[in-house]
Amino acid sequence: MRRRRDGVSEQRVIDRDGARRLGLTYYFTGKPCKHGHLAERFVSFGGCVECNRIHHSGVIPVFLPRELHARLRLRADREGTSVPFLVIRILKDTLGPPEDR
Numbered sequence: 142m143r144r145r146r147d148g149v150s151e152q153r154v155i156d157r158d159g160a161r162r163l164g165l166t167y168y169f170t171g172k173p174c175k176h177g178h179l180a181e182r183f184v185s186f187g188g189c190v191e192c193n194r195i196h197h198s199g200v201i202p203v204f205l206p207r208e209l210h211a212r213l214r215l216r217a218d219r220e221g222t223s224v225p226f227l228v229i230r231i232l233k234d235t236l237g238p239p240e241d242r
Contacts, residue, residue: 169181
């Protein structure tokens, strides 16, 4: 991906076969993936680079309703922690200890 002087990213549209012939690792279709990311894709398996990053990072992108976020923020403030750490603790407490595999 290239960046222009004004900071806007520039992508060259190329299909997967064309990228494979050129020996590229990524290609760009100019169309969003099924999750709405307008990102490069891997030539090897066709997956979206952004989806792959999210999947392997442990990040779960969630948009909380304002009212719920406000309640979490108040509780986190009372407990001296952040909203993300509070949510993780609540999930751990709710799910209990890991099950044996």
